[in-house]
Amino acid sequence: MKSVVLLLVVAFAAAASAQCTCKNMKWATCDGTPCQCSVMVGDGQSQVLDCEKLVPKCFLMKAEMYRAKKGLSTRTGGKPTEHAFVDNDGIYDPDCETTGVFKAKQCNNTEECWCVNSAGVRRTDKGDKNLKCEKLVETYWVRLELKHKPVTGQLDKTKLKTAMENAMLERYSLPKNLVADVDYDKDARLIVVDVKKDKNDKTQDLSRMAYYMEKDVKVLPLFQNPAKFEPSVEGQKLEMENILVYYVDAEPPTFTMKRLTGGVIAVIVVVSLAVIAGLLVLFFARRREQAKYQKTQVRELDEMQKSLS
Numbered sequence: 037m038k039s040v041v042l043l044l045v046v047a048f049a050a051a052a053s054a055q056c057t058c059k060n061m062k063w064a065t066c067d068g069t070p071c072q073c074s075v076m077v078g079d080g081q082s083q084v085l086d087c088e089k090l091v092p093k094c095f096l097m098k099a100e101m102y103r104a105k106k107g108l109s110t111r112t113g114g115k116p117t118e119h120a121f122v123d124n125d126g127i128y129d130p131d132c133e134t135t136g137v138f139k140a141k142q143c144n145n146t147e148e149c150w151c152v153n154s155a156g157v158r159r160t161d162k163g164d165k166n167l168k169c170e171k172l173v174e175t176y177w178v179r180l181e182l183k184h185k186p187v188t189g190q191l192d193k194t195k196l197k198t199a200m201e202n203a204m205l206e207r208y209s210l211p212k213n214l215v216a217d218v219d220y221d222k223d224a225r226l227i228v229v230d231v232k233k234d235k236n237d238k239t240q241d242l243s244r245m246a247y248y249m250e251k252d253v254k255v256l257p258l259f260q261n262p263a264k265f266e267p268s269v270e271g272q273k274l275e276m277e278n279i280l281v282y283y284v285d286a287e288p289p290t291f292t293m294k295r296l297t298g299g300v301i302a303v304i305v306v307v308s309l310a311v312i313a314g315l316l317v318l319f320f321a322r323r324r325e326q327a328k329y330q331k332t333q334v335r336e337l338d339e340m341q342k343s344l345s
């Protein structure tokens with residue numbers, strides 16, 4: 037009898053510990069009753085997580101930087117408005133509020149700082165550590181440009197929208213009403229999903245689902261479950277091969293010149309030199325013209341004087 041009870045207790049404990057995992061963050065370690073999970077975000081720094089929700093992007097980026105530093109594996113249609121921008125900087129070690137919200141000013145542990153939006157993406161030029169970032173500007177609209185792998189047959193746009201809404205609700209708990217629009221270009225195999233919330237709504241954080249989706253498509257899922265993100269349209273699974281995310285903030289970004297590449301700089305130099313050369317030619321031509329004019333005047337005067345005398 038005693039041994040049966042013991043066996044039951046052991047079985048129960050095993051079952052309970054199997055339950056104690058973080059389904060939304062595969063790098064998390066979990067322990068205890070009640071089950072508590074956390075992830076390493078710096079040396080001797082661990083962040084407690086709420087595994088029932090998507091983990092804030094700020095915590096995810098910190099965890100990713102930490103893992104990259106430790107040599108651990110981290111593999112796991114155009115602009116919507118003229119103010120939309122993509123994340124060209126990539127990952128940095130962000131400063132997070134205790135709630136997981138990005139601090140408005142980020143410095144990546146250096147003397148060089150910049151201001152970010154609520155998705156943690158740079159929206160100003162870089163400056164020194166005295167840079168002022170008044171407030172965290174909300175990203176209220178993200179455009180996801182997904183390229184899917186070839187499929188057989190035609191995809192119906194309306195059915196595609198429903199499929200995307202369902203897949204995003206199921207995987208990222210994204211309320212369907214936030215899927216504002218789904219556009220489809222069958223030749224480019226491009227699905228453009230606009231996820232939009234009210235400009236003043238701070239309860240929804242669009243950056244989390246965008247980040248989880250980016251990882252799903254480009255690397256490997258952050259979820260415990262290694263299944264892919266595969267919306268299904270009329271029984272046909274859509275596998276994604278690439279994603280581009282645009283961010284639209286409640287206020288336009290304040291970059292001065294967006295990334296001048298070497299090529300652009302070379303063109304500017306050549307054009308400037310041509311303009312200067314042109315101006316010099318004009319200047320000398322006018323000087324010559326004036327000199328001629330003066331000579332003629334002198335000659336005319338001479339002739340007048342001659343005729344007068």
Ligand SMILES: *[C@@H]1O[C@H](CO)[C@@H](O)[C@H](O)[C@H]1NC(C)=O
Pocket residue numbers: 125126127128129144
């Ligand atoms: C942040 O710093 C790390 C090195 O510590 C570097 O690899 C990374 O590119 C930096 N990111 C940005 C956005 O400056």
